[in-house]
Amino acid sequence: MTLLLTPVSLADRVEVITPGGNASLTPPAASTEPSDAAVETFPRTTAATGSGGTTYSPAEMDTQPGLQTMHFGAASLACKVASSTTDLVVINQSPEPLPAGTRIKWQLKKEGTRGFFAIIGELGGGESLVADDVLDGQAGKDDICIARVI
DSSP, rough: OOOOOOOOOOOOOOOOOOOOSSOOSSOOOOOOSSSSOOOOOOOOOOOOSSSOOOOOOOOOOOOOOOOOOOTTTTOOOEEOOOOTOOOOEEEESSOOBBBBTTTTEETTTTEEEEEEEOOOBBBBBTOEEEETTSSOOOOTTTTTTEEEEO
16 A cells, blocks of 8 residues: 655635625726736727728617527518507518428517517518517507517
C-alpha cells in the first residue's frame, strides 16, 4: 500500500454559485479587491433624424411564440377583417401552396390584437381562407392586418 502525501494549499475566500443561482449582473461595489469581470456602461442616444452620426436605439422584440420560424420560399400572406367582425380572411399571395398544419401568426395593428392558428387543409397559391371566431368583434374593417407563416 502506497500513501501519497501532498503539501497543504492555502485558499482565498470564494463565493459558491449554485447552478442557475445567485449570479448577478450588477457590478460589484467599488473596492480595492481584485475582480474577475468588468462592467461597462454605454451611453444611449436617440435615433438620428437626417444624415450622419452614429446612434444607438433599442431593438423592438416580439418574444411570442417560442416557435422556430420556418422558411417557405417566397410565402407571402395578406389578411383583413371579414364581413363578420369576429372572422379573419387570410390570402396566400404566393404561387406555392402551404401544407396542412402550417402555422400562421396574424396581427391587427390599430387594435393591437394578435394570434396564431394552424390551417387544416392545404392553402394553394392565390387561395384564401376564413378563420372563424378568432377576433373579439371590436376590430374595424379598415384595420391594418399583417400575417406571416411561422
